[in-house]
Amino acid sequence: MNNHNIDFFELTKTCHPKGMKFKTPYHPDFTSFWSLYINRHAGVGIVLKRKWCTYIQNTYLQNDRFIYINLYFKGHIKVRIITIYIHANPQDKPQRIKLHDILIRLLKVSQKNNYHVLIMKDFNTNLPAFY
Numbered sequence: 001m002n003n004h005n006i007d008f009f010e011l012t013k014t015c016h017p018k019g020m021k022f023k024t025p026y027h028p029d030f031t032s033f034w035s036l037y038i039n040r041h042a043g044v045g046i047v048l049k050r051k052w053c054t055y056i057q058n059t060y061l062q063n064d065r066f067i068y069i070n071l072y073f074k075g076h077i078k079v080r081i082i083t084i085y086i087h088a089n090p091q092d093k094p095q096r097i098k099l100h101d102i103l104i105r106l107l108k109v110s111q112k113n114n115y116h117v118l119i120m121k122d123f124n125t126n127l128p129a130f131y
Contacts, residue, residue, distance in 0.1 A: 006049075007048070007049045007051075007052065008046060008047060008048045008049065008052070008081065028050075029049060029050060030047050030048065030049055030050060031047070031048055031050055031053055032045055032046065032047045032048070033045060033046045033048070033059055033061055033067060033069060034061065034067075035061055035062075035063055035064045035065070035066070035067045043064055043085070044064070044065065044066060044067055044083045044084065044085045045067070045083070046067060046069055046081060046083050046120075048069070048081075052071060055071040055072060055073055056069055056070070056071055057070045057071065057072045058070050065084065065085050065086065065087075065099055066082060066083065066084040066085070066099070066102070066103065067082075067083055068080055068081060068082040068083070068106070069081045070115070076114075077116070078113070078114060078115045078116065079115065079116045079117075079118065080110050080115040080116070080117050080118070081118045081120070082103075082106070082117065082118065082119045082120065083119075083120040083121075084099070084103060084119065084120070084121070085121075086099055086100075087099070
């Protein structure tokens with residue numbers, strides 16, 4: 001990560017046994033935030049360079065499909081980093097639509113509160129096939 005000058009990134013499927021190994025408790029250059037464990041087919045995380053930690057105002061980690069971090073910078077600049085993992089199974093359409101609605105509401109609130117928003121994948125979406 002340091003070799004590629006990366007300041008933050010997201011991970012999905014962190015509750016799956018193969019993804020658990022990425023939930024490191026400590027790294028000298030990075031800190032991490034993880035969603036709640038609700039089911040083993042979900043889970044998301046945001047890994048952030050420690051230099052940004054002083055700007056973190058709050059986090060939302062109470063969902064296994066999306067989380068976000070709010071950063072406040074000098075000059076009243078607010079940034080919201082959202083990571084999302086939408087259901088891959090087409091049979092989970094009701095849950096996908098519910099998650100889409102939550103994300104749309106979050107984006108509207110973010111815009112109303114003057115946040116600059118960064119959204120990181122995994123949308124698992126083929127829109128023409130889904131709608």
